[in-house]
Amino acid sequence: MSQNPPFRKREDLDKYAVAKNAPVWLGGKKVIADRVVKTACPHNCYDTCGQLVYVKDERVIKIEGDPEHPITRGHLCLKGFANVEKINSPDRIKYPMLRIGERGEGKFKRISWDEAFDYMVGNMNRIRNKYGGEALMEYGYSGNREHMAKAVAGRLLNLIGATKLTGSFCLLSGASGSYHSVGSQHTTPPEIWSEHCELVLLVGRNPSATNPHIYPFLYRAKERGAKLIVVDPYVTGVASKADLHLRPRPGTDGALALGMISWIIANDLHDKEYIARHTTGFEELKELARQWTPDYTEQITTVPGEQIIEAAELYATHVSHMECGYGHQRYSNGHQAQRALACLAAVCGHIGKRGASYNCVDSMCFPAIDGFMKTAKVAVPEGAVIKPTRMVNIAAFATAVHKAKKPPIKGVISYRGGLISQQPWVDYTIEAVKKLEMFAVIEQFMTDDTDWADLVLPACHYLEQYGFHPSYWHHYFQTTVPVCQPYYEAVPDLEIFEELGRRMGYEEYFPRDRTGLDYIKMLVGEDADVDMATSPNGPIRFSEDWCPKVPNENGKFDTPSGKFEFYSSTMAERGKKFKGDFNPLPNFVEPDESVFGTPKLAKKYPLSVISQHPAFRTHSQYCNLPWIKEIEGPTHIFMNREDAESRNILDGDKVRIYNDRGELNDIVVKVSIRVKRGVIEFSSGMWVKYGGSVNKLTGLSLGGPRDVLAEDGIMYEYHPLLDGNTTAYFNTLVQVEKM
Amino acid sequence: MKKQLTLYVDTNRCMNCRACETACKLENSLPAGPRYTMVTETEMMDGEIPKCMFLPMPCLHCGDAFCVKACPTGAVRKRADGVVLVTKSRCIGCHECLWACPFGVPQFGEDGKMSKCTLCANAIDEGGKPACVKACPAEAIMFGSTEEISEIMRKRYAAASFHKRETVAAR
Numbered sequence: 001m002s003q004n005p006p007f008r009k010r011e012d013l014d015k016y017a018v019a020k021n022a023p024v025w026l027g028g029k030k031v032i033a034d035r036v037v038k039t040a041c042p043h044n045c046y047d048t049c050g051q052l053v054y055v056k057d058e059r060v061i062k063i064e065g066d067p068e069h070p071i072t073r074g075h076l077c078l079k080g081f082a083n084v085e086k087i088n089s090p091d092r093i094k095y096p097m098l099r100i101g102e103r104g105e106g107k108f109k110r111i112s113w114d115e116a117f118d119y120m121v122g123n124m125n126r127i128r129n130k131y132g133g134e135a136l137m138e139y140g141y142s143g144n145r146e147h148m149a150k151a152v153a154g155r156l157l158n159l160i161g162a163t164k165l166t167g168s169f170c171l172l173s174g175a176s177g178s179y180h181s182v183g184s185q186h187t188t189p190p191e192i193w194s195e196h197c198e199l200v201l202l203v204g205r206n207p208s209a210t211n212p213h214i215y216p217f218l219y220r221a222k223e224r225g226a227k228l229i230v231v232d233p234y235v236t237g238v239a240s241k242a243d244l245h246l247r248p249r250p251g252t253d254g255a256l257a258l259g260m261i262s263w264i265i266a267n268d269l270h271d272k273e274y275i276a277r278h279t280t281g282f283e284e285l286k287e288l289a290r291q292w293t294p295d296y297t298e299q300i301t302t303v304p305g306e307q308i309i310e311a312a313e314l315y316a317t318h319v320s321h322m323e324c325g326y327g328h329q330r331y332s333n334g335h336q337a338q339r340a341l342a343c344l345a346a347v348c349g350h351i352g353k354r355g356a357s358y359n360c361v362d363s364m365c366f367p368a369i370d371g372f373m374k375t376a377k378v379a380v381p382e383g384a385v386i387k388p389t390r391m392v393n394i395a396a397f398a399t400a401v402h403k404a405k406k407p408p409i410k411g412v413i414s415y416r417g418g419l420i421s422q423q424p425w426v427d428y429t430i431e432a433v434k435k436l437e438m439f440a441v442i443e444q445f446m447t448d449d450t451d452w453a454d455l456v457l458p459a460c461h462y463l464e465q466y467g468f469h470p471s472y473w474h475h476y477f478q479t480t481v482p483v484c485q486p487y488y489e490a491v492p493d494l495e496i497f498e499e500l501g502r503r504m505g506y507e508e509y510f511p512r513d514r515t516g517l518d519y520i521k522m523l524v525g526e527d528a529d530v531d532m533a534t535s536p537n538g539p540i541r542f543s544e545d546w547c548p549k550v551p552n553e554n555g556k557f558d559t560p561s562g563k564f565e566f567y568s569s570t571m572a573e574r575g576k577k578f579k580g581d582f583n584p585l586p587n588f589v590e591p592d593e594s595v596f597g598t599p600k601l602a603k604k605y606p607l608s609v610i611s612q613h614p615a616f617r618t619h620s621q622y623c624n625l626p627w628i629k630e631i632e633g634p635t636h637i638f639m640n641r642e643d644a645e646s647r648n649i650l651d652g653d654k655v656r657i658y659n660d661r662g663e664l665n666d667i668v669v670k671v672s673i674r675v676k677r678g679v680i681e682f683s684s685g686m687w688v689k690y691g692g693s694v695n696k697l698t699g700l701s702l703g704g705p706r707d708v709l710a711e712d713g714i715m716y717e718y719h720p721l722l723d724g725n726t727t728a729y730f731n732t733l734v735q736v737e738k739m
Numbered sequence: 740m741k742k743q744l745t746l747y748v749d750t751n752r753c754m755n756c757r758a759c760e761t762a763c764k765l766e767n768s769l770p771a772g773p774r775y776t777m778v779t780e781t782e783m784m785d786g787e788i789p790k791c792m793f794l795p796m797p798c799l800h801c802g803d804a805f806c807v808k809a810c811p812t813g814a815v816r817k818r819a820d821g822v823v824l825v826t827k828s829r830c831i832g833c834h835e836c837l838w839a840c841p842f843g844v845p846q847f848g849e850d851g852k853m854s855k856c857t858l859c860a861n862a863i864d865e866g867g868k869p870a871c872v873k874a875c876p877a878e879a880i881m882f883g884s885t886e887e888i889s890e891i892m893r894k895r896y897a898a899a900s901f902h903k904r905e906t907v908a909a910r
Contacts, residue, residue, distance in 0.1 A: 025861045027768025062765060065873065075876040081761035212756040212876035219752060219877070223898055235782075237754035240790040616757060626771035627764050631757050673782050673789035 038535035044142035046473035094488035131407035133161030141417035146467025154379035169727035173703030174329030174338035176724025183558030186551035196355025205325020208237035253328035254337030259297025271349030281567025334703035352552035365472030396713025415442035418620035465492035466516025635692030662696035743821035752879030762874035773846035798856035809839035
């Protein structure tokens with residue numbers, strides 16, 4: 001049962017009930033739930049599903065999809081339902097714990113919340129006095145991708161003058177590349193394009209794992225007669241539904257786009273009127289594209305020339321909608337790959353139309369950057385003097401911890417992210433963690449991170465706390481509300497940072513009468529009625545001030561020229577200031593590690609690893625749950641038959657996978673037609689202690705445009721959309737041998 | 740005869756998200772072990788093009804159910820509306836139903852007795868839908884009488900052929 005720590009106020013949650021004393025079937029029995037609450041899943045996914053959660057005795061007993069959600073329409077993914085197993089798992093961390101063994105041993109003793117705060121306050125003050133406030137920082141990402149608690153944590157970190165964590169290891173390379181040509185970017189929502197398009201071009205996206213609710217819209221478009229072209233090196237579920245599936249060599253999506261642009265221009269299929277009225281730099285792009293003939297593009301991408309021509313002609317001559325994922329931008333050239341795709345859309349005039357739009361990511365993904373969310377109101381408390389501090393790019397976190405001086409980084413509070421399993425190059429990351437004097441981890445389970453922690457705090461499941469997570473794919477949002485009281489001694493992230501703030505002497509900035517909902521209202525401001533988006537009310541459509549229904553419909557772009565920029569003036573400008581690949585044109589450069597780009601290395605390590613988003617997990621989350629383990633089976637890779645035969649490997653054999661950075665043993669091989677020769681598929685996110693983390697092998701290389709590794713990941717000025725950065729997870733080359 | 744209820748999976752739509760599997764586990768309060776539905780993945784060459792096919796395998800509630808005939812104790816029975824159910828108290832755990840079922844549907848949990856998909860009989864008797872049908876994001880799993888499902892499939896097929904003809908004509 002819930003043992004509310006003394007500093008917590010218990011809030012009555014019945015106000016959020018859409019129904020009370022509601023009967024529901026469970027295991028063949030009718031159970032009466034005390035309350036049913038509407039909420040949304042904040043697990044960093046396009047869909048942001050509407051959920052109905054049944055609660056009995058402050059325990060979640062059942063989750064269903066909310067049939068009234070206009071996009072997710074009552075359906076959930078497997079993780080949505082598995083949240084019942086997750087929140088009720090006997091393995092959850094139940095109370096604060098302090099390390100008693102060596103780091104990495106995973107030995108702890110139970111302590112009280114008071115002792116836990118004393119430990120944190122004592123250590124943080126000691127580190128601050130000895131090295132300065134910038135020796136402290138947070139680590140957090142999208143385990144729960146809501147923005148409110150992060151903003152409140154930001155308030156405390158600002159007050160103590162900590163180093164700021166910024167950037168992304170996920171999609172900012174692509175988002176930045178795109179931004180340099182398009183400016184502020186939004187998506188045309190699926191209910192619109194699916195009714196108007198004649199063709200969908202889906203690039204680098206595996207919606208079965210990341211965006212299952214796109215399917216009814218894709219099928220609707222197909223039933224209307226639309227064609228589907230999928231670009232992916234791997235035979236995904238959606239690729240299996242495609243009319244045409246292009247399988248480029250990993251890291252060459254940008255080259256493929258240039259090949260299509262080249263054919264389209266050479267054959268006079270481009271939209272001359274659109275180009276003349278709404279774009280700049282076309283002549284420069286034309287010059288760049290000239291060399292990308294079908295033959296040359298085939299040489300680089302390994303996609304047959306006739307397929308490139310077919311795709312180019314189909315795309316150019318239909319009302320074509322482009323839907324981009326994030327796979328193709330997880331290479332060192334990822335920013336230019338995304339920009340080449342944007343240019344492909346613009347060359348054909350397929351932007352800003354109901355059926356022909358270019359969807360990369362909606363700016364609602366970064367509500368703090370584009371100003372929808374008034375982060376400063378929360379993160380910068382009125383009346384406080386906040387000094388600007390240095391920043392660390394999350395994509396180069398370990399590098400920054402290793403290299404930072406004046407002051408070194410000595411204390412980290414980690415939450416909402418699997419640091420050790422998700423950061424590239426596990427061994428290097430663990431070495432960085434070892435250098436810390438305080439590593440506090442707020443977690444739901446004993447993960448790789450808690451093993452290395454000094455202090456472990458019991459985190460709330462998202463169903464036990466407030467949150468704000470607008471979708472970055474469709475145009476609806478609803479608040480995430482606590483459906484039940486926190487389990488055990490768990491405390492919402494928000495309240496941990498508030499209480500820490502009070503105990504560090506900032507009582508006035510963390511008033512006790514504020515709830516998560518109050519902070520969400522501060523963030524959203526007047527643009528939307530938060531109460532209407534809060535259970536028992538349903539999701540609401542974004543205000544048109546936030547994002548237009550069909551972006552760029554008037555042909556205007558938020559760039560310096562007001563036009564779509566094939567030749568990006570902001571790239572050229574930014575390149576004068578910072579190192580990196582700021583080529584104003586989407587030129588193709590081989591990834592940092594690739595069979596063509598680094599042939600010497602490829603002799604030793606001839607196989608490219610692509611890591612699809614784990615099909616049945618959210619990265620490192622859910623992988624300890626029995627339901628999910630049963631579906632997923634042992635950690636495995638997919639390998640092409642020829643590669644397997646040449647290594648004497650049979651289906652089901654166990655192998656060793658290795659490169660200079662590390663090795664993994666006992667990985668099961670599935671011999672498969674899903675990957676081409678020279679490529680293996682190895683899903684991300686598996687815990688290191690389970691023996692299957694692909695990040696043991698992944699390098700530090702980053703997607704651009706800015707080369708923050710040259711700056712050791714430590715920055716004094718940074719604009720996420722101008723500078724980008726994504727961990728180039730897919731640059732990885734390895735060798736595989738039978739055990 | 741009363742209308743026969745069944746599940747129908749449009750395999751052209753299933754895309755391997757496995758939502759049906761955990762929805763089913765939750766609905767039936769099942770631990771890891773017994774699986775009332777399971778998505779099978781297969782790989783095939785469509786000419787020169789590699790593709791994956793996915794097939795969720797719940798109980799098909801067969802018209803002439805082999806498991807019912809094989810059960811020596813009458814524990815497996817077929818209701819008038821076609822739903823095949825097990826009376827656990829009558830099951831002796833002999834596995835005859837598993838031998839008889841062409842699809843490997845019968846599951847045996849820790850109690851050693853057969854259990855399987857009930858078509859969420861409790862819910863459908865109140866006018867609801869089976870959990871997997873409600874869950875499916877691809878809207879691939881359908882529930883209804885054989886006549887209703889056949890009608891939907893015929894409409895979808897006709898629409899698809901119509902568009903194919905239209906596209907060919909446009910060329």
